[in-house]
Amino acid sequence: MVNPDQPARRRDGKFHRARIRHSIFTLGLDRLTGGRLLRSHLAKPLAVRSFDVSMPGWPAEWDGLRVGHFSDLHYGDLMPVERGLDVIDRLGALRPDLVAFTGDMVDLDCDGAEPLFERMTALGAPLGAVMVIGNHDLLDDGERVRGMARDAGVRVLDDETVALDPDGLELAHVGAVDGNGPTTPLVVAGIDWDGAVKGLARRVDRVAGEHPS
Template identity: 30%
Template sequence: MIIVFALLALVVLVAANWYLWRRLFRDTTRGPGLVRRAGAVAIAGGWVLAVGALVAERGGAPFWLQQVLAWPGFLWLALSVYLLLAVVAAEVVRPLLRRLPKRRTGAVTAVRQEEPVPAGAVPPKAAEGEPESSPGPEPAPEPSRRLFVSRVLATAAATAAVGTVGYGTYGVLRGPRVKRVTVPLAKLPRAAHGYRIAVVSDIHLGPILGRDFAQKVVDTVNATQPDIVAVVGDLVDGSVKNLGPAAAPLSRLTAPSYFVTGNHEYYSGAEQWVEEVRRLGLHPLENARTELPWFDLAGVNDLAGESEGQGPDFTKALGDRDPTRACVLLAHQPVQIHEAVKHGVDLQLSGHTHGGQLWPGNLIAAAANPTVAGLDRYGDTQLYVSRGAGAWGPPTRVGAPSDITVIELASTRA
């Protein structure tokens, strides 16, 4: 089944790119030539770079090679998505443009009144010694209506795609914005009313987002003056050796900070990263909890840790706690909410989805997660899902802006 699915995906990918080449290059030119060949090379080359970037990252290639491939390869992934969407959208307009009436040049022609020629006179063109005027070179034929429409739509599609990806990339690189959400908890004592938790997820430090980006995240978090910081997974895409310096600014977080693993930590050496964040001053919660003055703060490992015998253990983290105290759980993936409900958790803080990152990716994320972004309720347990601070793959977000969320706990007794 896996082989059949892979072959089907390959066929769809090839067909989509052939269609893209046809609309952008074949239909906009008069015949085979340099433009068509250059278009084929550009599309094929983009996918070579994209696959190379993915393989280099997951395969542990030299970090300099990952950096060389990441920018063009991952940006092509985003650009190809929006080129395809724009070209498909243009199909709605194409038949309408073809039916527009053609511009008629010289539709109103003044009829010249010929002057009478006296008897015996020679018409001017036939005068003796005057050469008969020869017609000038014929004007170059204008493109056909089909060619003209194809060029207009291809230009519009390319402009829309480049603009969308450019703006979405700018939105990531400028750093996440702060989002504030109030969450009432029935068990929270009055003294803890207004307690602030800065939720940071999915920073994805890697070959594109590095130390400068980490510093932006730290500065943004510190500016909110939270009581604690919760880093809920997918901090990195790479080894401690390559990305340790990029993560170093985390040591400047001013509030007590807690960390749980995400799935990408298990692609990057989770044990080494747990030790590294501990060295930077964060407190890893590996299927563990800590009793804060007014509520319990617990954390569970990500589901990806099961392949290494380090999966989530809710019983270990929550089994013997006092159920009269409010409990906040850090768990990377929203799907872990079902276990949280069984164990009487009051609030689960998660990330993982990126809010879909690239529209319409939110539709795919919604099919795989109970909540894609924002605050939701499951029985007596509330779930908040952050869209994340960074981006994976393309450093681009469309329809899912990055955020750092400040959760303000509210006591219903206040």
């Protein structure tokens, strides 16, 4: 449905070429097969994988930090919003301290993607939710996608760094160190590395996310 209050979008040639490919290879193929393409996508089981990462020099007070990372959701015709919410909920069941999304929340059209960003913050991760913008997020209306995320409380990192406030943080699964939360700043960067690295202080532990176009 078109919102009369929403300014008309100026979609460029890249969007229109992507729309043509989508119409032929996704919508067209799905219709030709009687919906088999969509059914096969929905039938694929969702999997959540956990990894322990060791980093030299990582401060002891941040030991046990859980980063809930996901990427390339590609909300659209083959990824209904309900399935996307299921993905985020499964991530939330692991009780991450920080939720990080590294691009391509939407596949083509961004209409209706708001609940996905809202669910990211609804997980209640103590350090919040951060993301970078992917190339698919820019196809339809990149500024609108950024606005959806920010309105939901997701920090959008556009070639910038942010120091997350550790005040009072208790790592849910290991407890706080000596009854207090971590004191060493945790810096998260959404990168263009060459530009963003200038904003990183020396001897500060870093978590970096990048989504190449």
